[in-house]
Amino acid sequence: MENKGRFGEYGGQYIPETLMNAVLEVEKAYEFYKNDPEFVAELDDLLKNYAGRPSLLYEAKKMTKDLGGAKIYLKREDLNHTGSHKINNVLGQCLLAKKMGKTRVIAETGAGQHGVATATVAALMGLECEIFMGKIDCERQALNVYRMKLLGAKVNAIETGTGTLKDAVNAAMREWCSRMDDTHYVLGSVMGPHPFPTIVRDFQSVISKEIKQQILEKEGRLPDAVLACVGGGSNAIGAFYEFIEDKEVELYGCEAAGEGADTPRTAATMTTGTIGIFHGMKSIFCQDSDGQIAPVYSISAGLDYPGIGPEHAFLAKEKRAKYVPVTDEEAVEAFEYLSRVEGIIPAIESSHAVAYAIKLAKTMDKDKIIVVNLSGRGDKDVAAIARYRGEKLFD
Amino acid sequence: MKTSFENIKIQDAFNDEKALITFITGGDPDLGTTKKLIEAIQNAGCDLIEIGIPFSDPIAEGPVIQEADERALSNGCTTDKLFDAIKEVRMSGKVTIPMVFMTYANVVFAYGTEKFMKRCNECGMQGIIIPDIPFEEKREFSEICKKYGVDFISMIAPTSEDRIKMIAKEASGFLYVVSSLGVTGIRSDITTDIDTMIAHVREVSDIPTAVGFGISNKQQAMNMASKSDGAIVGSAIVKLIGEYKKDCVPVVEKYVRNLKQGVDAAKTNSDIEKNLVG
Numbered sequence: 001m002e003n004k005g006r007f008g009e010y011g012g013q014y015i016p017e018t019l020m021n022a023v024l025e026v027e028k029a030y031e032f033y034k035n036d037p038e039f040v041a042e043l044d045d046l047l048k049n050y051a052g053r054p055s056l057l058y059e060a061k062k063m064t065k066d067l068g069g070a071k072i073y074l075k076r077e078d079l080n081h082t083g084s085h086k087i088n089n090v091l092g093q094c095l096l097a098k099k100m101g102k103t104r105v106i107a108e109t110g111a112g113q114h115g116v117a118t119a120t121v122a123a124l125m126g127l128e129c130e131i132f133m134g135k136i137d138c139e140r141q142a143l144n145v146y147r148m149k150l151l152g153a154k155v156n157a158i159e160t161g162t163g164t165l166k167d168a169v170n171a172a173m174r175e176w177c178s179r180m181d182d183t184h185y186v187l188g189s190v191m192g193p194h195p196f197p198t199i200v201r202d203f204q205s206v207i208s209k210e211i212k213q214q215i216l217e218k219e220g221r222l223p224d225a226v227l228a229c230v231g232g233g234s235n236a237i238g239a240f241y242e243f244i245e246d247k248e249v250e251l252y253g254c255e256a257a258g259e260g261a262d263t264p265r266t267a268a269t270m271t272t273g274t275i276g277i278f279h280g281m282k283s284i285f286c287q288d289s290d291g292q293i294a295p296v297y298s299i300s301a302g303l304d305y306p307g308i309g310p311e312h313a314f315l316a317k318e319k320r321a322k323y324v325p326v327t328d329e330e331a332v333e334a335f336e337y338l339s340r341v342e343g344i345i346p347a348i349e350s351s352h353a354v355a356y357a358i359k360l361a362k363t364m365d366k367d368k369i370i371v372v373n374l375s376g377r378g379d380k381d382v383a384a385i386a387r388y389r390g391e392k393l394f395d
Numbered sequence: 396m397k398t399s400f401e402n403i404k405i406q407d408a409f410n411d412e413k414a415l416i417t418f419i420t421g422g423d424p425d426l427g428t429t430k431k432l433i434e435a436i437q438n439a440g441c442d443l444i445e446i447g448i449p450f451s452d453p454i455a456e457g458p459v460i461q462e463a464d465e466r467a468l469s470n471g472c473t474t475d476k477l478f479d480a481i482k483e484v485r486m487s488g489k490v491t492i493p494m495v496f497m498t499y500a501n502v503v504f505a506y507g508t509e510k511f512m513k514r515c516n517e518c519g520m521q522g523i524i525i526p527d528i529p530f531e532e533k534r535e536f537s538e539i540c541k542k543y544g545v546d547f548i549s550m551i552a553p554t555s556e557d558r559i560k561m562i563a564k565e566a567s568g569f570l571y572v573v574s575s576l577g578v579t580g581i582r583s584d585i586t587t588d589i590d591t592m593i594a595h596v597r598e599v600s601d602i603p604t605a606v607g608f609g610i611s612n613k614q615q616a617m618n619m620a621s622k623s624d625g626a627i628v629g630s631a632i633v634k635l636i637g638e639y640k641k642d643c644v645p646v647v648e649k650y651v652r653n654l655k656q657g658v659d660a661a662k663t664n665s666d667i668e669k670n671l672v673g
Binding site for chain 2: 021022160166167280287293
């Protein structure tokens with residue numbers, strides 16, 4: 001019983017007693033439905049005909065040539081319906097919520113991508129939907145707030161704490177604690193109490209299943225490295241999962257260093273954090289010596305989180321994956337680079353992975369292959385990047 | 396060396412049958428006020444005090460206690476400073492009622508669970524409540540608590556149902572009965588069937604029970620103490636501290652005195668019932 005939902009020493013179920021039966025109910029339902037052929041078929045159909053899967057594995061020839069190193073492929077999660085990988089998990093969890101007889105879903109969101117995906121699927125499935133989003137994030141991702149409202153969701157701007165993703169999670173957990181009878185909490189990343197890190201990973205692992213099949217078709221072999229940005233870590237675990245046993249494939253999680261991992265204005269959890277217990281899990285967190293959670297910072301609202309999913313903490317400890325810091329400036333340069341060179345505007349989150357790919361590719365021989373998970377599209381970030389560059393935009 | 400507080404036990408709070416338990420956030424608005432509050436609250440008739448160690452992200456708390464945590468942290472309260480303040484209060488010999496900490500897992504874990512419980516023992520804290528440690532995860536903490544004579548206090552909630560007996564069987568100190576869904580805060584009505592929850596507890600354990608979450612007046616304190624062995628009042632007191640800041644001590648003392656009358660009335664009521672049955 002005590003080692004349930006553990007990845008080594010990480011994971012667990014550190015939540016108030018009030019939520020325990022709700023979490024156990026989710027666990028039980030998931031254990032049943034993940035093997036239920038009808039559920040699996042329904043989800044497959046939604047992924048194919050609603051989300052638009054499989055997503056493309058695109059060979060970035062111009063970028064490869066320009067950098068002069070390893071061959072670069074982009075896994076185009078940005079082409080999914082709603083514009084990011086978040087839909088993979090949301091379709092799975094909302095379908096599960098329906099099977100559990102829930103009529104209402106709640107979710108936290110940082111950049112708004114998970115909120116938009118949840119609001120979208122709630123609209124499709126006829127579920128009531130309420131989103132919790134930090135006030136600062138509502139400001140920097142105003143377009144996504146309106147998008148969620150358009151989809152019929154109620155958006156709560158959270159003013160407590162730092163007004164970012166961490167506070168949105170706090171608020172969503174508090175809300176779930178007060179109403180779980182008819183409500184499922186669609187956690188958006190591989191974090192929180194068991195079974196969420198496992199459920200979200202399973203639903204996102206479709207990314208690496210497809211990458212593996214597609215790269216074998218195109219290249220007849222596995223890639224040398226897979227890169228993904230990591231905040232909570234859902235797109236990263238999705239991109240890594242099927243390669244974990246393939247030890248020759250290097251896995252890189254690119255975390256948000258903000259103004260630098262050596263400054264307080266950072267969200268680079270693996271680089272600067274220590275082990276702790278927060279948001280339902282034992283994992284690595286940015287915190288002070290008293291265990292107070294640090295007010296982290298990144299230009300990317302989606303990576304602006306002081307923790308990381310427990311399975312990533314485990315992969316790092318086992319030295320199976322490497323976690324590297326990428327600054328705001330590097331991410332913005334990558335955002336501009338990919339737009340200019342490949343005509344693809346990546347999400348500022350995904351730009352962290354692109355930035356590290358630019359560095360890494362140059363150090364690798366031309367016969368090497370790297371896959372970058374392009375977790376989302378960057379339309380939502382255009383205004384913020386323009387501001388960062390000092391452009392004056394008119395509404 | 397024998398200390399004056401070595402023999403204080405959580406059970407002391409329940410010897411008088413019905414206990415009034417109060418909560419304050421340590422270091423809110425500052426540690427000096429906390430020390431004065433502890434003494435005043437005891438003198439007003441409180442039987443057990445819960446001291447919150449402030450945490451940046453208290454997910455089981457409503458806005459009132461969240462704000463108290465923020466005030467305490469921004470005024471420089473740390474775990475060590477709070478331990479020192481408690482020890483000072485205990486060494487003065489003026490506070491003899493049992494006291495317990497209430498804080499989040501990460502505060503204890505970051506301090507080092509072993510070191511934390513050892514200091515609890517040295518400073519005269521009799522127990523700890525960690526709302527984000529459910530039954531499934533408690534061993535990691537409760538084993539070390541046991542080693543240092545600190546009671547690990549478990550909670551049951553309106554949603555616990557089939558879990559109540561499992562939790563009650565292993566409970567120590569007292570059993571915290573969460574009255575309502577959601578987070579801490581003042582509520583006009585408590586609609587949970589507390590009687591049934593307590594009945595499930597009684598099937599497996601004699602441990603004292605106390606009801607908390609939402610209690611803010613004499614009448615509610617009386618009702619909840621009638622159904623159980625005690626009433627826990629937190630947000631209503633913390634709200635007064637937030638309003639009156641450094642001047643809160645006499646206001647809180649008066650308020651606690653009033654709550655105590657409610658709890659005492661519950662005792663009288665249960666004595667009458669016993670006599671009627673007898």
